[in-house]
Amino acid sequence: MHAKIIFTSNFEDESLIIILKGNQWWPTFEQESAEAERIVSEMKESVKESDIPLFLASKKFVLISAVTETRGTLSHENNFWVLRLLNQNLSLLQLDCQVFVHRCIKHANQIQKQINFFDTPVQLVERNRKDPIIEGKILASKKDRFFYARKQKKVEYTIGVVGFFIFIILLFITYPWPFRDHSNQTQMWLFTIFEKLIGSVAVTSLISFAQFHSFYASLHEDSIKWSIAGEPEKKAIKTLI
Numbered sequence: 219m220h221a222k223i224i225f226t227s228n229f230e231d232e233s234l235i236i237i238l239k240g241n242q243w244w245p246t247f248e249q250e251s252a253e254a255e256r257i258v259s260e261m262k263e264s265v266k267e268s269d270i271p272l273f274l275a276s277k278k279f280v281l282i283s284a285v286t287e288t289r290g291t292l293s294h295e296n297n298f299w300v301l302r303l304l305n306q307n308l309s310l311l312q313l314d315c316q317v318f319v320h321r322c323i324k325h326a327n328q329i330q331k332q333i334n335f336f337d338t339p340v341q342l343v344e345r346n347r348k349d350p351i352i353e354g355k356i357l358a359s360k361k362d363r364f365f366y367a368r369k370q371k372k373v374e375y376t377i378g379v380v381g382f383f384i385f386i387i388l389l390f391i392t393y394p395w396p397f398r399d400h401s402n403q404t405q406m407w408l409f410t411i412f413e414k415l416i417g418s419v420a421v422t423s424l425i426s427f428a429q430f431h432s433f434y435a436s437l438h439e440d441s442i443k444w445s446i447a448g449e450p451e452k453k454a455i456k457t458l459i
Contacts, residue, residue: 219304219305219306219307219308219311219342219343219344219345219351220261220264220302220303220304220311220342220343220345221302221303221311221314221315221340221341221343222264222300222301222302222303222340222341223300223301223303223318223319223335223336223340223356224298224299224300224338225298225299225301225322225333225334225336226297226298226299226333226334227299227322227326227331227332227333227334228331228332229325229326229331229333233325233329234279234299235279236325237318237322237325238279238281238292240321240325241317241318241321242283242284242285243281243282243283243284243288243290245280245281245282249279249280254280257280257281257282257289257290257291258274258278258291260289260304261273261290261291261302261304263345264302264304264343264345265302269295272295272296273291273293273295276293276294276295277293277294278291278292278293278294279291279292279293281303283314286305286307286310286313286314287305288303288305288310288311288314289303289304289305290302290303290304301318303315304345308351308352311342312342312352312354312442312444315340315342315354315442316440316441316442319335319356319358319441319442320441323358323441333358334358335358336356339353339354339355339356340353340354340355340356340442341353341354341447342354349447351446351447352444352445352446352447353445353446353447354443354444354445355442355443356441356442357437357440357442357443358441363437363438364434366437366443367430367433367434367437368430370433371429371430371433371434373426374426374427374429374430374433375426377422377426378423378424378426378427378430381419381420381422381423381426382423382427384419384423385416385419385420385423388413388416388419389416391409391412392409392412392413392416
């Protein structure tokens with residue numbers, strides 16, 4: 219199984235090395251060693267044929283995880299950083315992708331640097347195959363999490379927002395304006411209906427908003443939201459470990 223994450227950043231090389239070492243991905247062997255060359259050759263098999271010359275010619279760091287034994291490279295190609303990871307264990311590969319994204323975001327916030335991940339999903343693909351098995355949506359910012367939550371909980375969000383405006387309108391309508399004629403039974407009947415609607419609208423809106431906010435808050439737990447490739451995003455799956 220292999221994965222690819224593309225991002226841009228104004229990180230210095232030293233900052234990236236700090237992230238990699240902090241994640242226990244920095245190898246004990248030298249970057250120019252035979253072992254490093256073996257990993258580069260192994261990773262080349264997961265690179266598109268048209269991108270191989272660029273991959274081989276680019277500046278790159280060779281990686282190997284001391285924890286998960288995931289192998290990979292971080293290369294600088296056409297002003298983009300490209301992380302390629304390889305591990306036969308799907309759950310470990312998912313975990314490494316999530317940890318890398320989380321550490322990058324955290325480090326960028328700490329040193330006040332910028333990092334922007336590609337909007338295209340992270341794809342986990344079997345070796346020698348083109349179609350992904352699992353895709354992941356990177357949620358790198360509050361804005362990303364909000365739009366993802368709004369997409370996933372579209373009904374709840376819409377009910378909450380529309381209900382809030384209806385609630386304001388009903389409050390305005392049922393205000394005891396001077397023109398209200400208490401002797402007019404038809405008018406009072408209409409106002410009674412509006413007054414009863416206020417409670418129902420308020421409760422429905424609050425419940426919908428609470429459901430939306432609960433889902434939005436849960437997104438802080440994951441830097442990547444995974445789903446089965448080709449399936450609706452609502453069929454989300456969690457990291458397996």
